[in-house]
Structure formats: structure tokens, C-alpha cells
Amino acid sequence: MTTPLDIAAYAASLVNWSELGHVYLFANGKGGVGKTTITTNIGGLAAADGLRVLIVDLNVQGNVAEDLGYVDTDADDEGKGLLAAVALGHAVTPIRNVRPNLDVVPGGQYLRRVPGVIGSPIDDMERAKAVLTLARILEPVADQYDLILIDSPPENEAMMQLALGASRFITVPVKSDVSSRKKGLKALAKDYKAMRTYNPYMTLLGAVLFATGTNATAIRKKVRADVEATLGGAAPIFDNVIRHAEAVAVDARERGKLAYELEAAVSENPAFWQIRAGLADQKSVVTKTSASVSEDFAALARELFSRAAATQQDLVAEGVWP
Template sequence: MLDDDEEVMPEYDRDALGATFAVGNGKGGVGKTTVVSNVAGLAAADGARVLIVDINGQGNVGRDLGYRDSPEDDRGKGLVDALVHGKPLQPIANVRPNLDVVPGGEYVSELPDMLRLAFPKQKFRQVLALAISLAPMARQYDAVFIDSAPENPPLEQLALAAARWMIAPTKSDAGSIKDGLGDIARQFAVVQRKVNSSLGLLGVVLFASGSRSSQIRRRARDKIGEVLGSDFYMFESTIRHAEAVGVDARDRGLLVHELEVAAANNPAFWELRAGDSDKPVISKTSSSVAEDFAQLAREIFTRVAELEGRA
């Protein structure tokens, strides 16, 4: 999307976006949406006013938060109208207490083409469309999280151009790191150089890692260091692999800390053995994964405070 150095930069309130986080990786299936939903949900549960912007054609934030296919789920149509036609962003209010969401979905996939038609020969205006739409409302929130789309450089650039910080989840395999992380690092460099000099890399988080796989984690850290030139940006927090927890959470539209609470109401062993309960059994591992996300959320906001000199 960005290949023109002659264009005049459009005006907008960049300072309003100082608490905006783009969560991205060029590869799908590495935990971007899960990190967005759970970290944002924990911050909201702790009393912060939080907004999620889902700029992903899959719209899976809606599955994590349980509003998918509800009357409020416009599948990204409102987001497209705001960015292309200048209409105000209209989040779904209070998906959780203190947590609002601008839904994504199938309409978002049309955004790059529609922006090119709406703003021909205005490459900066195209890539800054989300920043321009988001800035007027961003000060209402303590934090804004953008779930970016994988394998779609124009949508990745839209998210990065609106952000102050990038968080990059990755799995430990070479495809997730060398291809996925390498791709988002390239988009990061282009956006930072051409339209958003305030963009910073906050950190890389290892997702779906075996809790006892210390050797695999060390190798992953080495590979991440090769891609980024340093392993300085690695978060100490990791999100452990727990397939049952991921399935339970998305099937029920619950965040992992909410799933932990629901697991406390599991039927007793004697009820299951006697066949006296038809209540679903939720994985007890949800407690451990909930603590992983709590640690990551604390590390994210602590690192921002340190980098901004507020620690």
C-alpha cells in the first residue's frame, strides 16, 4: 500500500492513539486474537476502559467474547463504513463491563480495495484510515487493542499505522517465527519509516508453548533473535499449550479467566461416576492458562510504564 514518497501527510490527532496496541503476526493461528481478547478482557475486569478493534476478516473476537452472529455483530460493515465513508465508529458497548468492541468479519476483507477507490493516489490517506477514524474516540479509553489480519499486508499496515505499540505473538516453529514474525517485522519497518514514526515494538510473546519445553523455548528465542536482530523484545511471560482450554473457551464464548470461574462449578467426581450429572466438564487447566494471561497482561502494562518513564 505504501510506495509513494511525494504525498502530503493527512492531519489527525496522533497523541490520542498513545495507548493503542496492534497485535500482529504475518501467519495465522499463532494466538493473535486470543491474546487480544484475553488481555483486553483482563484489563477491563481490573477497571480500565478498553476498546477492541477487530480488523480481521475472520471476526473471531466475536467467538472469544460470545457475540458472534448476534444482532450486534455486523461482521465488520460498520468498520468499513467508518474508514471508507467517514462515518463514526460505533462499537458494541459493554460486551463485558468496561469493554467495547468494533466487530470485524467478512466485510473487512474488502477494505483495501475500497480504500483505494475512495482515496485514489492518496497512499498515506489509505493506510492511515483506521488511525484517522479511531483518533476522535480513543481518548475515551485507557487502552485500545487492534486484532490485525494475517497474510494481508494492507490490513496489517492499517493496524500498525494506528498503533503506538506492536505486540507479536508467535508459536515456536520456524514458519511462525521466520515467515510470520519476519513478515510483520517488514510491515512494521515500512509503516514506522513512512507514516508512523512513534510506532514501537513492545514485545514478542511465545504462544501455545509446552509448559516443560524449556529447550524448545530457548531455540525459539534464538530464532526470534535472528529475525529481529535481538531477543531483547521477548516477554518473559508465555502462554502454555492447552488445547482443551482453547476449545472450551471459544465454544462457550468465555475468556480464559471466566472459564476458570466456570470450572469451579464442575460436577463432582462421584456425580460423574454415577451418571447423575449432564453438566459439561471444563478443563481444570484453565486456571493455569488464566494465570499465564494475567502475567502477560501485567508485563505488557509494566513494560509500557517503564518505556514511557512512568514506572
């Protein structure tokens, strides 16, 4: 009879966990809660600061391509390369320098085939090999990067388990609606619990409020209560939130720009008289709110990476960091 210790030992033989200590996952079982937006903006800021960053898009919608502006270009293979890596077991092949220091493994429609490629494991050992597929194909390139950020898919158990199997630090974006706070967290908690046997090193860093008011005290209390009830209090709420700013979200997706890039573009806005005289298009105007949203992401990045560093120190001291 196979025991949990047998499974853990076999999983450890498949993955060199010491190579994956810098893999961050943004996850929630519900879509539309800011996972992609947070992933791309945190990744972009880190790359702009000189860190070597890899973003892995596990979403069949491939929205990372929209955020970073390479959608409908030759570089966007819509997940075909990632599907091939999963099927053949070889290292992922990223798009290089989508931004300076920022590489991307694209997602998209081809990822719909991944669950079929992985198949239905017949025993615990086969399952370990299947759910650790992403970890195994990231490991050969992991030392090329300071950070690896994974954008997870909503409502897709097989893909979520692949993401959890490769991740060390998990951040949970949530919105104020009941569905993302309860249904989404419940789905994530189920997968998280199931994957602990195969990846015992993944750690919940916390939950971050997305698209909400910066002074939403009542909402924070509700989110904290839901997180504690669903995840057992293991994921404290981040102090920094990403404010609701529809104009910034629209500008970002339409232009393929990140919040800090929109902030830089504000200084290039045409004057009112130029628009009125027909010398410039209103569509070229970038909302000034982008500066505030850019700072939200920067503050969250500082808090997130500081918390991760402190968590790592604690785990090393406890002797449970590989």
C-alpha cells in the same frame, strides 16, 4: 520531489498522535499463533480490573466474536460497521459492554472489501491518507478508553498496514513452529519497515511465546535468535509464556468465555456421581487447567503493561513521545 520528511509532515497533519498513545497491536504475518486469544484475554482482564477497553477486530474470520460469545447474535455485524467507517471516514461505532468496561468493534467477512475501498494510492500523499485510515477513525473515540487493543489479520498486507498505522505498542505472538517464527516474522518486519514513514511512533514491545511449554528453554533460544535476525533485536522475548492447553482452548471457544471466566466456572463443575447418575452432562465440566492458563494471561498482562510504561517513560525522556 516528495521527501520522507514531506510525507511524515503530511501524516502528522492527518493524525493527532497524542490521542493514540494507548493503542496496542498483537501482530504476526502468520495465522494461528494466538493473536486473537491474547488480545481478548488481555482485554478482558484489563476491563475486569476497571479499565475502559476497546478491542478492534481486523480479522475477516471475526474470531473475537467467538472468544467473547457474541457470534451469531444481532450485535455481530461481521465487520459491516467497520467497513462503513473506513469507506466514509467517520468514527468507529463499537458494540458497548460486551463485558463490563469492554467494547468491541467487530470484524468478519465484510472486511474483505476494505482493501478495495481504500484503493491503490497514486502517490505518497495519497498512500499516507490511505494507510492511516484506521488511525483517523479511531482518534475521535480514543479518549473514551484507557486501552485500545487491535487484533490483526494474518497474510493480509493492506489490513496489517492499517493496523500498524494506528498502533503505538506492538506485541508479536509466536509459536514454536518454523513458519510462525520465520515466515510470519518476516512478513511483519516488511510491513513494519514500510509503515515507519507514516507512523514514526510505533514501538515493538516484544515477542511472546504462545501454546508452548512453560520450561521450553531451547524453544526460547530459537525464537530469540529468529526475532533478532528478522526484527533486528528490537523485540525482546517476554519472560511469561502462554502454555499449551488444548482443553482450555476448546472450552473457551465453545462457551465464548475467557480463561479467567473459565477459572471462575470450575467451582461450579458437577460432581462425578452426578454425571454418572445422568443428573449432569459431561459437556458442562470445565477443565481445571483453565486456572493455570488464566494466571499465564494475568502474568503476561502485568509484564506487557509494565514494559509499555517503562518504554513510554524512556521515549518521553528522549523527546520522541508526541
